[in-house]
Amino acid sequence: MAVESPESPVNPGPIMGLILGSWQSRILLAAVEHDIFTELSKDAATSDELAERLGLAPRGTNDLLAGLVHLGLLETADGTYTNSAVTDAFLVRGRPAYLGGYLHFCEQELNPAWNGLADSLRTGKPQNQAAVVGNPYDTLYADADATDGFLDSMDLLNAPIAAALSGFDWSGFTSFVDIGGARGNFAHQVVTHNPHLKGAVFDLPPLEPAFERHMDRLGATETPVTFHGGDFFEDDLPKADALVFGHVLHNWGVEDRITLLKRAYDALEPGGAVLVYDPMAGGQQPSMHGALAGLTMLVWSRGGHEYTADELHGWLREAGFWPETVEVEGLHEDVLVIGRKAA
Numbered sequence: 001m002a003v004e005s006p007e008s009p010v011n012p013g014p015i016m017g018l019i020l021g022s023w024q025s026r027i028l029l030a031a032v033e034h035d036i037f038t039e040l041s042k043d044a045a046t047s048d049e050l051a052e053r054l055g056l057a058p059r060g061t062n063d064l065l066a067g068l069v070h071l072g073l074l075e076t077a078d079g080t081y082t083n084s085a086v087t088d089a090f091l092v093r094g095r096p097a098y099l100g101g102y103l104h105f106c107e108q109e110l111n112p113a114w115n116g117l118a119d120s121l122r123t124g125k126p127q128n129q130a131a132v133v134g135n136p137y138d139t140l141y142a143d144a145d146a147t148d149g150f151l152d153s154m155d156l157l158n159a160p161i162a163a164a165l166s167g168f169d170w171s172g173f174t175s176f177v178d179i180g181g182a183r184g185n186f187a188h189q190v191v192t193h194n195p196h197l198k199g200a201v202f203d204l205p206p207l208e209p210a211f212e213r214h215m216d217r218l219g220a221t222e223t224p225v226t227f228h229g230g231d232f233f234e235d236d237l238p239k240a241d242a243l244v245f246g247h248v249l250h251n252w253g254v255e256d257r258i259t260l261l262k263r264a265y266d267a268l269e270p271g272g273a274v275l276v277y278d279p280m281a282g283g284q285q286p287s288m289h290g291a292l293a294g295l296t297m298l299v300w301s302r303g304g305h306e307y308t309a310d311e312l313h314g315w316l317r318e319a320g321f322w323p324e325t326v327e328v329e330g331l332h333e334d335v336l337v338i339g340r341k342a343a
Helices: 013-033 036-042 045-052 059-072 085-090 100-114 115-122 130-131 143-165 185-193 204-220 255-269 288-300 310-317
Strands: 073-079 080-083 175-179 198-203 225-227 240-246 267-279 323-326 337-342
Touching: 013 036, 013 059, 013 100, 036 045, 036 080, 036 085, 036 115, 045 059, 059 080, 080 085, 100 143, 100 288, 115 288, 143 185, 143 204, 143 267, 175 185, 175 288, 185 204, 185 225, 198 204, 204 225, 240 255, 255 267, 255 310, 267 310, 267 323, 310 323, 310 337
Parallel strands: 175 198, 175 240, 198 225, 240 267
Antiparallel strands: 073 080, 267 337, 323 337
């Protein structure tokens, strides 16, 4: 007579894997803080050699390096460690594609806010105190070196968007202002590919030195972009044919978004347009990326969350625009919506 085996219990592995994943991110952040990848780019090393060169505890260094190998960030042979290809490209300080500035932002700004997610879910308020009392970017831009590192990473991550929108049909415009355009990387690329345009950036005054340094590095003399300092909730937006809000609206609550769009409507010339790009990954069943982005906005920003293109259409109509969603080749992770002002 056959005996049925008891049903296998549910394995808690997926839950434990999530906790381990959090710890794995700590391995990466600690390695970046101690410049392990930068040091190994100079010369391969054993665990003991690297610990001595960086002044680290040998036992902990050995375990850290083993973890980085398992994560695919280091390679090892005969006890000697070297960077993997992806690490050599993105985690060596001083190289053009260095992402350390963004990781520093995560460690100093986002991760502490995420630690209070349970509180934010209960109260609906951010854990980032700068957002509670005003603009969440105030503390971020207080340190020049941290600002440059963060903006280096942002320019790298947003480069495909700038490339895609440089190919957008700008023939109906003669001028544009990138609202919240930081140090002008997007504006510079658009003007370079569309030299008939007069480009400008509007952002917080502390960013102007970073803007000037970046324009000097780009050699932006034949296609100059100008900087206008101000707070877009307090100061008038510059007049132009087009105003661009890229990765801006999702940082703010609905009332703030409508306020910004109305201010944009007032600043635009007759027949002008506002161009908005964001992931637009909201809705009842957002993607995992959209859910994480939305929760990040919850804990860090002043009421920000992800939203859908249809929601944006409604806000644009409320501000006086005629909206349309536009297909742009190469714009993979974002959606472009244009709101047109009557001539």
